[in-house]
Amino acid sequence: MSDNQRLGSSFRDPSGFIYQKDGCLLRQINPSYFPTFTSLKSSGLLDDLIRANLVVPFEEVDLTLAHSTEAAAVIKPEKVALISYPYEWSFSQYRAAALATLQIQRRAIEKDMVLKDASAYNIQFHNGNPVLIDTLSFEPYTPGKPWVAYRQFCQHFLAPLVLMSHVDVRLSRLMASFIDGIPLDMASTICKPMTRFNAGVGMHLHLHAKLQAKAAHEERRATPQGAFGKNALLGLVDSLNGLIEKLSWKPEGTEWANYYNETNYSESSMGEKHRLVQDFLDLVTPLPEMVWDLGANNGEFSALASKRGIQTVAWDIDPAAVEKNYLMRKGDTKMLPLIQDLTNPSPAIGWANQERESLIQRGPVDVVMALALIHHLAIGNNVPLSDISQFLSRIGKWLIIEFVPKEDSQTQKLLAAKEDVFPHYHRDAFELAFHNAFEIIRKVDISGTQRTLYLLKNRSH
Amino acid sequence: MKQMNRVLNLVAATACIFTICQPAHGYIDAGSGSYLLQILFAGILGGAFAAKSAFGNLKLMVARKLHSGKGKDSA
Missing domain, CATH: 1.10.287 (Helix Hairpins)
Known part of the structure; x- marks a missing residue:
């Protein structure tokens, strides 16, 4: 991104916007929002929320750093290591983000403010906590006015969570298709048979969808006045909070949930692989700031990086593995588990394809780990080795990669149900395919297995 | 009705x-x-919240009373 450019996702709110300047992300506050921003600070709400790890900390910086002359103030938010999206969150991450939003709204109401929008994209995982990154999401409370962001909250949080909990956890992927949240009529149709007798879902989802459809036929959009008191507003938050707290999902029966129990590694080979990965991480120069572990499963190897203080994103296709990783390592502030299907990575979506970045756009990072992954891409998904090399070279400056040969029992499992059309899948072909983009720094056979672990350095970084 | x-x-x-x-x-x-x-749903939501808050306050009051009673006993 060029300097002093507004972010592609920051255009809706006239209160201000995010832009990049001198390598820093800054937020400009426009004059129209300045009085509200002043009240936000003087009420103590922002300080309270920052102390409670509910809003990303920020500092006010000099106006000379403003994007344009009309700026009333400029703030510099603490850097979030990686912007993630709701369709990449596991169930518990999604629920934590929803509950954080409601908690922010409750605390805001107590200080005579309200959230004017409740977009799931405004919540990011920062040091392990779901925090609001849009400091300008508040407006003064107007007596009698219903919650302006109620529709958005239901589309962005309630509908996906109800679908994930009651129908199929993979339905969070719908968020990638509907930029402003899952339409309530669609969510209602999908989950009605399972939630018919749930009063909370009945009110906030099914009846809500019906009233939306009814109102859509009317020409005028209107705001009734004097009909919704503060207690009702707090009651609405309380009702949504109770409903979301009760939603649950138990990860079982998915492909990776028990992967490490079914692996062909002996205890000593596994120990050696652990040592090698740590040794390879130590060889990376300069010290890595960010590691992406692709196909991370429950994050066993990702934790080797996060425990070294390296910000680590553990990507995996399986919602159960990501959920387990998140729940097991909640205290690990350097670990961010996320769902990612590498055969169909998160695309760039939204207005002009610029609102939400693709997986590749969020790289390159210092180190990419691809352990026990290549056979799934090359044999499971028929991707040529040279294409895998090209993809990995776009997202990582260093690569720790494990070659799993055809003779390995895990690869044999993949080949059991399909024709072997992979005559070029062998170690020499692998090294040749990766040679153009990467230089081999270390190469070690893992004893007790037929696998080899490589440390590769990207030639273009 | x-x-x-x-x-x-x-x-x-x-x-x-x-x-x-x-x-x-x-x-x-x-x-x-x-x-x-x-x-x-304004009435229901507001009423439910007011009742919940009142119940919470009542519980807190009783707990405080019991606690202070225990304190006096032990003194």
Whole structure:
């Protein structure tokens, strides 16, 4: 991104916007929002929320750093290591983000403010906590006015969570298709048979969808006045909070949930692989700031990086593995588990394809780990080795990669149900395919297995 | 009777929407249906919250009383 450019996702709110300047992300506050921003600070709400790890900390910086002359103030938010999206969150991450939003709204109401929008994209995982990154999401409370962001909250949080909990956890992927949240009529149709007798879902989802459809036929959009008191507003938050707290999902029966129990590694080979990965991480120069572990499963190897203080994103296709990783390592502030299907990575979506970045756009990072992954891409998904090399070279400056040969029992499992059309899948072909983009720094056979672990350095970084 | 009350509430809320209304100014589309739902349930939501808060306060008061009683006993 060029300097002093507004972010592609920051255009809706006239209160201000995010832009990049001198390598820093800054937020400009426009004059129209300045009085509200002043009240936000003087009420103590922002300080309270920052102390409670509910809003990303920020500092006010000099106006000379403003994007344009009309700026009333400029703030510099603490850097979030990686912007993630709701369709990449596991169930518990999604629920934590929803509950954080409601908690922010409750605390805001107590200080005579309200959230004017409740977009799931405004919540990011920062040091392990779901925090609001849009400091300008508040407006003064107007007596009698219903919650302006109620529709958005239901589309962005309630509908996906109800679908994930009651129908199929993979339905969070719908968020990638509907930029402003899952339409309530669609969510209602999908989950009605399972939630018919749930009063909370009945009110906030099914009846809500019906009233939306009814109102859509009317020409005028209107705001009734004097009909919704503060207690009702707090009651609405309380009702949504109770409903979301009760939603649950138990990860079982998915492909990776028990992967490490079914692996062909002996205890000593596994120990050696652990040592090698740590040794390879130590060889990376300069010290890595960010590691992406692709196909991370429950994050066993990702934790080797996060425990070294390296910000680590553990990507995996399986919602159960990501959920387990998140729940097991909640205290690990350097670990961010996320769902990612590498055969169909998160695309760039939204207005002009610029609102939400693709997986590749969020790289390159210092180190990419691809352990026990290549056979799934090359044999499971028929991707040529040279294409895998090209993809990995776009997202990582260093690569720790494990070659799993055809003779390995895990690869044999993949080949059991399909024709072997992979005559070029062998170690020499692998090294040749990766040679153009990467230089081999270390190469070690893992004893007790037929696998080899490589440390590769990207030639273009 | 309950059914009748519900119908009356719905009619009153709908009338409210189309008579004493003004345009929404938020940059977020609140959605008329979403507003209508909140207004329909305003009484229930507000009442439930007030009752919950009152019950919570009562519990707190009783707990404090019991606690201070225990303190006196032990003294």
